Amino acid sequence: MGRTVITITQQLNETESMLSCFRRTLRRSDQYIFDGLFASARRHIAAIGQAESLLPFESAMLAMLLEQSKEIAVLQQKLEELMAKNG
Amino acid sequence: MDEAKGWLLDVYADQDVGIVLWLLTDDDQRLRLRMDIAATFYAAGDFVLLRQAWIYLKDKDVKLERTTRHDLFLGERDVLAVTTSNLSNLPKLFTGLSRQFPALDYYDVDIPLSLRFIAHTNMHLLGRCQVMLDGEWVKAIEPLDSPWEFDPAPIPLRILTLSPDINPSIRKPISLRVQYKQKEYSLQLEPTRTFMIGLKADLKRLDPDLILTDYGDTWLFPQLKMWSEQSGIDLNPNRDQNKEILTRRADSYFAYGQVIYRGAQAHLFGRWHIDRHNAMSFGEYGLEGAMEQARVTGLGVQEMARKSPGAGITAMQMFTALRNNVMVPVQKQQVEGTKTLAELIRADHGGLIYQPIIGLHTNVAQIDFSSMYPAIMVKHNISPETVGKENAPEGLVPRTLRPLLEKRLGLKNILSVLDPRDCRADILKARAAALKWLLVVCFGYLGYKNARFGKIESHEAVTATSRELMLLAKEVAEDMGFTVLHMYVDCLFVQQEGFRWPSDFTPLMETIVDKTGIPIAMEGVFKWVAFLSSKRDARVPVPNQYFGAFQDGSIKYRGIELRRRDTTLWVRKIQLGVLEILASADTPQEWAECVPDVHAFVEHAKHKLKAGRVPHEELIVRQKLSRALDGYKSPSPAARAALQLQAIGREIAPGQSVQFLFTRGGSGVQAWELGEALVPGSVDTKRYCALLDRAIRTVLDPCKPLCISERLL
Numbered sequence: 001m002g003r004t005v006i007t008i009t010q011q012l013n014e015t016e017s018m019l020s021c022f023r024r025t026l027r028r029s030d031q032y033i034f035d036g037l038f039a040s041a042r043r044h045i046a047a048i049g050q051a052e053s054l055l056p057f058e059s060a061m062l063a064m065l066l067e068q069s070k071e072i073a074v075l076q077q078k079l080e081e082l083m084a085k086n087g
Numbered sequence: 088m089d090e091a092k093g094w095l096l097d098v099y100a101d102q103d104v105g106i107v108l109w110l111l112t113d114d115d116q117r118l119r120l121r122m123d124i125a126a127t128f129y130a131a132g133d134f135v136l137l138r139q140a141w142i143y144l145k146d147k148d149v150k151l152e153r154t155t156r157h158d159l160f161l162g163e164r165d166v167l168a169v170t171t172s173n174l175s176n177l178p179k180l181f182t183g184l185s186r187q188f189p190a191l192d193y194y195d196v197d198i199p200l201s202l203r204f205i206a207h208t209n210m211h212l213l214g215r216c217q218v219m220l221d222g223e224w225v226k227a228i229e230p231l232d233s234p235w236e237f238d239p240a241p242i243p244l245r246i247l248t249l250s251p252d253i254n255p256s257i258r259k260p261i262s263l264r265v266q267y268k269q270k271e272y273s274l275q276l277e278p279t280r281t282f283m284i285g286l287k288a289d290l291k292r293l294d295p296d297l298i299l300t301d302y303g304d305t306w307l308f309p310q311l312k313m314w315s316e317q318s319g320i321d322l323n324p325n326r327d328q329n330k331e332i333l334t335r336r337a338d339s340y341f342a343y344g345q346v347i348y349r350g351a352q353a354h355l356f357g358r359w360h361i362d363r364h365n366a367m368s369f370g371e372y373g374l375e376g377a378m379e380q381a382r383v384t385g386l387g388v389q390e391m392a393r394k395s396p397g398a399g400i401t402a403m404q405m406f407t408a409l410r411n412n413v414m415v416p417v418q419k420q421q422v423e424g425t426k427t428l429a430e431l432i433r434a435d436h437g438g439l440i441y442q443p444i445i446g447l448h449t450n451v452a453q454i455d456f457s458s459m460y461p462a463i464m465v466k467h468n469i470s471p472e473t474v475g476k477e478n479a480p481e482g483l484v485p486r487t488l489r490p491l492l493e494k495r496l497g498l499k500n501i502l503s504v505l506d507p508r509d510c511r512a513d514i515l516k517a518r519a520a521a522l523k524w525l526l527v528v529c530f531g532y533l534g535y536k537n538a539r540f541g542k543i544e545s546h547e548a549v550t551a552t553s554r555e556l557m558l559l560a561k562e563v564a565e566d567m568g569f570t571v572l573h574m575y576v577d578c579l580f581v582q583q584e585g586f587r588w589p590s591d592f593t594p595l596m597e598t599i600v601d602k603t604g605i606p607i608a609m610e611g612v613f614k615w616v617a618f619l620s621s622k623r624d625a626r627v628p629v630p631n632q633y634f635g636a637f638q639d640g641s642i643k644y645r646g647i648e649l650r651r652r653d654t655t656l657w658v659r660k661i662q663l664g665v666l667e668i669l670a671s672a673d674t675p676q677e678w679a680e681c682v683p684d685v686h687a688f689v690e691h692a693k694h695k696l697k698a699g700r701v702p703h704e705e706l707i708v709r710q711k712l713s714r715a716l717d718g719y720k721s722p723s724p725a726a727r728a729a730l731q732l733q734a735i736g737r738e739i740a741p742g743q744s745v746q747f748l749f750t751r752g753g754s755g756v757q758a759w760e761l762g763e764a765l766v767p768g769s770v771d772t773k774r775y776c777a778l779l780d781r782a783i784r785t786v787l788d789p790c791k792p793l794c795i796s797e798r799l800l
Contacts, residue, residue, distance in 0.1 A: 003435055004435050005431055005432055005435040007437075035624055035626075038627075039627045040626075042442065042627045042628070044442070045440065045442055046439055046441045046442065046574075049436060
């Protein structure tokens with residue numbers, strides 16, 4: 001069934017290719033992190049779609065931030081557990 | 088006046104007046120009956136044009152009347168009603184009229200004759216009925232059952248199976264296997280005259296109701312016609328000897344993102360012909376399913392076995408329209424309403440797909456909404472003419488779907504308590520599957536550009552409602568302490584520490600039903616399930632790609648190589664074997680302990696391949712041609728195999744599958760249908776091992792810890 005508006009997955013793919021020169025100029029190690037940012041956005045495709053925004057990349061960036069905060073929270077928790085264990 | 092009782096087998100237009108019916112009577116007779124019914128179509132539009140149309144038609148042996156009829160979207164319209172009793176002449180009459188008056192709107196022109204008949208008599212195809220007869224003429228007909236019965240009286244069909252000794256596209260067959268009840272024998276195809284005399288005698292003696300063939304559409308019936316002319320033996324496989332075989336040409340069309348090929352067709356009159364190799368969904372639900380679809384849609388069994396379920400749902404909508412005095416337009420008239428960009432972005436969404444949490448998870452319940460989209464259409468009265476209206480009366484689409492949905496849920500309820508060894512189980516399953524396909528396509532048809540009763544806004548309303556219901560279900564689950572691992576359009580995967588039996592999830596299911604009003608069912612509790620990541624980036628989850636083992640050890644998998652049609656049987660068998668090894672594990676620890684066994688199993692399989700001990704049939708790759716052969720810039724393996732076939736005079740159309748083997752050297756492939764023996768050692772074992780490795784990586788990857796555990800938060 002044809003859709004008029006392209007899907008969020010397609011929009012993210014397009015944004016990623018638009019930024020291909022940006023990515024190319026990064027160091028190899030940074031490129032891996034850069035790809036990780038898009039991977040974190042892709043974990044929240046449903047939420048980005050539900051935001052119904054004219055600029056979905058704004059929501060995609062929010063998703064990237066969310067994943068970073070989540071990672072920080074997990075690391076914090078692990079650190080606290082380690083500290084508690086070591087007295 | 089005579090009376091007869093039996094099953095209605097076939098309905099079609101007579102050459103002169105009315106229709107022909109075939110009745111399979113209770114005393115095992117096959118009666119050819121005639122019935123005088125007329126068909127009416129309508130023209131609407133400018134009054135001057137309608138007047139001219141009247142003048143054009145008045146000498147054409149039709150009854151003309153000016154009246155008012157209901158258009159689903161425009162309301163009451165003044166129309167010219169054109170009635171003819173010569174039903175076979177209706178298409179010609181309409182073509183002439185519409186050429187003269189293209190500006191008029193036409194209605195009820197292309198309604199299948201079987202639908203006109205069932206709307207006129209209240210009968211249904213394959214239904215039991217009682218007829219009052221005056222000679223061969225039906226004076227009255229009364230239905231004795233309904234298409235909505237869960238277990239209708241079985242029709243005592245005589246089934247004759249005909250299959251050549253080999254696929255005719257590979258090699259010229261030399262005999263035809265004939266199977267009737269418990270008997271089976273072969274007829275040699277040469278000498279042709281003897282074969283034709285033998286087959287003609289068999290058809291006369293056995294008088295089958297159904298001729299089930301392999302390659303009947305594309306080989307046997309076209310050949311029979313040719314052999315008939317060559318040998319001078321007139322063999323008409325129709326039961327109605329006044330009719331010729333109805334042939335339809337092969338075609339390729341684009342649907343659901345792929346090119347689909349439909350072979351030529353040979354339809355019979357008075358009996359059915361189904362070619363098992365040219366019947367779209369026959370493999371899915373068989374004869375029982377095709378008969379169920381014929382019963383509820385009003386389209387003949389020969390049609391339903393070959394057509395997509397979309398044709399069936401269109402027929403059902405036409406029937407609802409006929410029964411409710413709503414005219415069926417020849418062409419779709421509704422276009423998408425104007426929207427601002429923001430409105431379009433808001434409306435133009437599909438179902439909710441909540442990306443899975445990658446990795447291996449234990450004790451996960453899969454909960455499915457039952458027939459979610461049709462249930463939404465019925466519950467929320469979503470139909471093209473009701474969308475956006477408050478308190479509208481039940482729309483045409485929900486009215487069509489309600490009995491279908493109720494029957495399917497009823498069948499599923501019966502099946503849920505039936506012993507799987509019960510002889511009715513397979514029949515009921517086939518019927519439920521056939522109804523499922525009709526329900527599946529009815530949603531798509533709301534948004535289909537050519538659907539007569541479709542409107543994109545109603546399609547969007549269904550997906551919007553479904554997203555809302557899925558979010559409600561997620562919120563309910565999270566409120567009750569569950570982690571939602573994945574959601575895919577109409578199903579949820581949930582998990583909670585300490586919950587492992589189906590009954591543990593009952594309160595959640597009850598609350599979801601209570602909140603959404605849509606029935607749900609538990610697919611099962613996985614002792615473990617693995618959600619997969621993208622092959623390109625292991626950090627990106629892929630929806631609806633998973634495999635897992637239920638508590639009873641049964642396996643479920645979606646989106647992996649095992650499900651793909653282009654995976655070779657050899658790879659599929661080994662991937663399934665690996666899953667069976669893993670299914671013995673109850674915990675992630677045990678799962679990891681199974682990995683060495685998996686490696687040993689795979690190495691053994693590779694060793695067998697390299698030693699040439701894998702039958703070539705298991706190595707066949709089957710791929711579809713996505714375009715005509717001259718459209719390829721760099722031919723794919725399938726195109727290269729098709730080129731080999733083209734060189735020996737075989738034409739392959741877009742959408743058709745090509746079977747081939749990967750070989751060393753040359754073009755790298757050998758078309759299977761060339762029928763040439765492979766040179767020993769020419770199979771490209773390296774390529775097959777690479778395909779196997781890829782499939783094995785798919786099932787072993789989840790043991791790698793990849794993601795942050797949600798549960799740590």
